[in-house]
Amino acid sequence: MDDAFQAASLTASQPTSQPTSQPAPQPAAHAVADATACFDDPLPAQSIHFAVPPMRTLTWRVNAPATLRVQVAQVWVTRARSPYDHWLQPGETLRLERGERIWLSTETALPARVSVTSAWQPPFAGVRRGMERLAAWLALLTLRRSREA
Known part of the structure; x- marks a missing residue:
């Protein structure tokens, strides 16, 4: 956006008597909107x-x-x-x-x-969540036993 703004300000500061070969670049506001819209897509x-x-x-x-x-x-x-x-x-x-x-x-x-x-939940998501809970419980149990010893 800064480059587009600088290019627009440079072409605006040129004398108007000289014809320009191409029109002054306009900031692409729709490009920014399109880039942020991809993050708003709902999950499956x-x-x-x-x-x-x-x-x-x-x-x-x-x-x-x-x-x-x-x-x-x-x-x-x-x-x-x-x-x-x-x-x-x-x-x-x-x-x-x-x-x-x-x-x-x-x-x-x-x-x-x-x-x-x-x-949407991937297949076996419940099994994976259960395994994570079991691993956390075992880690907590091991930590408690190491403190007791």
Whole structure:
């Protein structure tokens, strides 16, 4: 940007009686916007789409932070640790936390379409996380025993 600014100021300080062979360079503001836009790309996500049968209740345990989105028909959502129930209309969303259990039902005559979207996790991510926890626990145990000795 500084080089473009200096080039523009040099061409502006030239006398106007001399014709220039090329137009003065303009700062490329869109190039900066394009460069920063690449960092705003969302991470890969995985979505599970399913239908809630009419007059039935489904339960779901959330394995990762997710967003529940209602596509068709009103859905009644009950959370395990919450004293509140949620009635979600089509297009509305509800943020869900990892480990949370929810119950979904609808009182309409048609099935309600729902999607649960979370960040994509590579295969065996849970196993890797468990192994990291085990390694940290063993390191802590070893540290405690070395202090005791």
